[in-house]
Amino acid sequence: MIPRPFAEMASVGVAVPPRVLTNHELTGMLDTSDEWIVERTGIRERRIAAPEQSVAMLSQEASELAMERAGVSPADLDAIVLATASPDRLLPSTACDLQALLGADNAAAFDVGAACPGFVYALTVAEGLIASGQSRTVLVVGAEKLSTITDFQDRSTAILFGDGAGASIVRRSSGNGRGILSTFIKSDGRLAPLLYRPGGGSSDPISERVVCERNHFMKMAGREVFKAAVRAMAEACDEALRRAGVSAEEIDLLVPHQANLHIIEATAKHAGMPMSKVMVNVDRYGNTSSASIPLALDQAVAEGRVKPGSLILLVAFGAGFTWGSAVVRW
Numbered sequence: 001m002i003p004r005p006f007a008e009m010a011s012v013g014v015a016v017p018p019r020v021l022t023n024h025e026l027t028g029m030l031d032t033s034d035e036w037i038v039e040r041t042g043i044r045e046r047r048i049a050a051p052e053q054s055v056a057m058l059s060q061e062a063s064e065l066a067m068e069r070a071g072v073s074p075a076d077l078d079a080i081v082l083a084t085a086s087p088d089r090l091l092p093s094t095a096c097d098l099q100a101l102l103g104a105d106n107a108a109a110f111d112v113g114a115a116c117p118g119f120v121y122a123l124t125v126a127e128g129l130i131a132s133g134q135s136r137t138v139l140v141v142g143a144e145k146l147s148t149i150t151d152f153q154d155r156s157t158a159i160l161f162g163d164g165a166g167a168s169i170v171r172r173s174s175g176n177g178r179g180i181l182s183t184f185i186k187s188d189g190r191l192a193p194l195l196y197r198p199g200g201g202s203s204d205p206i207s208e209r210v211v212c213e214r215n216h217f218m219k220m221a222g223r224e225v226f227k228a229a230v231r232a233m234a235e236a237c238d239e240a241l242r243r244a245g246v247s248a249e250e251i252d253l254l255v256p257h258q259a260n261l262h263i264i265e266a267t268a269k270h271a272g273m274p275m276s277k278v279m280v281n282v283d284r285y286g287n288t289s290s291a292s293i294p295l296a297l298d299q300a301v302a303e304g305r306v307k308p309g310s311l312i313l314l315v316a317f318g319a320g321f322t323w324g325s326a327v328v329r330w
């Protein structure tokens with residue numbers, strides 16, 4: 001058995017579509033206002049992928065950047081673990097399409113379905129593959145084209161979501177202090193109907209009726225989701241810190257899932273961390289589900305807020321309900 005930390009995040013890379021959809025544009029489509037959206041969510045704009053831009057293609061761009069930054073070639077990848085709530089097709093996995101695009105011929109590729117904390121779940125799976133000796137180098141991806149499963153006639157959800165992708169090379173720890181110090185994942189499937197896509201799967205296959213009822217789009221009970229998110233993010237912070245044996249004061253940067261500024265603020269308050277130690281970019285991208293943590297982390301690295309040796313806390317919550325967290329020495 002390899003001693004902990006078993007694995008380290010060697011890099012991060014991202015890709016976002018160029019098309020920006022602002023709150024002002026949404027006001028032309030829905031009965032809403034820029035002020036309402038900013039006040040309730042902190043979101044100002046989000047990215048929308050072009051019809052021909054697939055989740056696998058966004059993932060490819062992010063992955064190639066992450067591989068270049070880690071000095072890894074496609075042939076080095078033993079596994080590709082891709083988290084998404086908006087796969088390109090229901091069969092096969094988007095991870096297999098990504099494998100083909102990358103030419104990662106030595107990898108096993110599969111998707112993880114855990115909604116917004118998908119990246120943290122995929123990171124946990126990657127750590128396990130490395131700890132068991134199954135893999136040395138794993139590509140972890142969180143990628144979404146949520147614009148295709150968002151109902152742009154529903155003002156309570158249309159304002160929230162956006163598209164994007166993030167990737168990280170996770171590899172066997174080099175023993176230089178870097179590494180994943182803890183992970184925590186948990187779910188409560190009883191709460192699934194509060195945030196879900198009712199139609200289009202095998203329980204209610206796609207049909208004219210499903211489309212007419214708009215049941216192929218996400219449905220959400222916003223207020224209940226909000227309350228559960230605050231509770232779950234707090235538990236996730238506590239657990240990752242406890243398992244890593246570090247205190248909140250030792251954390252250099254909190255990198256939370258970017259769903260809503262007020263959920264982020266409540267999480268920081270619970271952890272006793274000032275907002276100056278919290279990464280926020282929900283204003284630029286909205287909620288990109290599994291891509292949100294790598295998008296925030298990449299920006300933090302680019303801005304010099306995460307440097308080699310920084311101790312970071314990743315925490316996320318989403319449909320399922322699912323939640324998770326990790327403490328990482330960068």
Ligand SMILES: CC(C)(COP(=O)(O)OP(=O)(O)OC[C@H]1O[C@@H](n2cnc3c(N)ncnc32)[C@H](O)[C@@H]1OP(=O)(O)O)[C@@H](O)C(=O)NCCC(=O)NCCS
Nearest residue numbers: 032033036040116155156159222223225226259260317318
């Ligand atoms: C969606 C969310 C912003 C709504 O904010 P809220 O303060 O809870 O608002 P409510 O749903 O209680 O609705 C309040 C009113 O605003 C209205 N409203 C909803 N969306 C609106 C919009 N985009 N513009 C203007 N008014 C809107 C509602 O119709 C309601 O009107 P009413 O009082 O006349 O019935 C908020 O609940 C939220 O962010 N929840 C968490 C969602 C989330 O993060 N999901 C992903 C988890 S990973």
